[in-house]
Amino acid sequence: MTDTARFDLYAFWRTSATYRVRVAFNLKGVQPNEINVNLEAGEQRSEAYLGINPMGAIPALIDNAPDQPKTPITQSLAILEFIEETHPTPALLPVDAHGRARVRSLATLLAADTHPLVTPRVKKYLTSVGGFDEAAWRAWQIQWFTTGLQALEQRLAGEPETGTFCHGHTPTLADICLASIVVMTRLFKIELPELPNVQRIMAACEQLDAFARAAPGLQAGAPQA
């Protein structure tokens, strides 16, 4: 079995968490078999998909290698670490414990402390139960994207480990998370304040084929421009 046939990735063209996994696989030179879960049609709430991930969230990864457990791997951060451990080259984490901690800290500032606040299930709750209209939802999105990205900007500007990318001069899991959030702000047309380091690093990421090919608009199921 080649790596190309090894992984099934339950995915949707638009989502930030799926984007992260696509970029990581691209950087490692692995092409998973993508299975589309149409969030707009509510397919993440189907009985079939809840059997794969009871949280009803994508992505989920299944390893088809014959000698490996078949328990689906869910949560993008867990999938990224799994890809890194099973396909170590090129490395997406530094070798030293402090560097690894910093990369994980920057990554989770976005993937854990920012993204979960602006997911479809939160929108559904706030607009159906919480009394939010479209303008209130938009203000909510702006609040959390801005909070997360401004904190990231301050860290990138102030910490000596910042380089061409978030940590040194090669892309890491932190850059993947940074790009995934910037991509979301573009999809939702969120106006951001000046974020010079974030914008500079996003541009460096987009120079790389692995990031460029993961752009939501290029994926199966995306609306035609």
Next chain:
Amino acid sequence: MTDTARFDLYAFWRTSATYRVRVAFNLKGVQPNEINVNLEAGEQRSEAYLGINPMGAIPALIDNAPDQPKTPITQSLAILEFIEETHPTPALLPVDAHGRARVRSLATLLAADTHPLVTPRVKKYLTSVGGFDEAAWRAWQIQWFTTGLQALEQRLAGEPETGTFCHGHTPTLADICLASIVVMTRLFKIELPELPNVQRIMAACEQLDAFARAAPGLQAGAPQA
């Protein structure tokens, strides 16, 4: 320098993310020097603390070992991985990549997809800008604690890797995150549905001194019972 003097941990008695770090240090036999950041007095928004973590969140960890970088390590998941890498015994992650992925998936289901929705900064926004009264905030808390813990329960009940603890028969990062969320639901007096595996594993955790000693009510700054 002994490990006891090595780490400064910016902490608050009540918070779930600090609890996780306390349990991990306890399991490794390391006692950090705790520095109290009083969230009730808004100290996380002080200029001094924002210089340590621009996100204004605790915990943050500083390594005082003379040859180590002084960049604060923030985000509980990054700190847990750092503790695991620098103090590998007893192991809080399995040895196999699939097992590690499952533990990280269960851990982030709670620490990334559940906890960030019920933090003080979200409460502040919803009650000051979002029009939520106390009852609406309480319904919001119940919604996300229940969603996360029910998804966890289904996975624990259905996946063959579940043992005395979330993954096998020794505690891992997943159990630390499970306990941290259950502890929060108790502090907030959230009534939960029947969660047999979650409750069974919580009881197993509380048999261990490392978890028992981390209970919020036992920490410096906690109100006297």
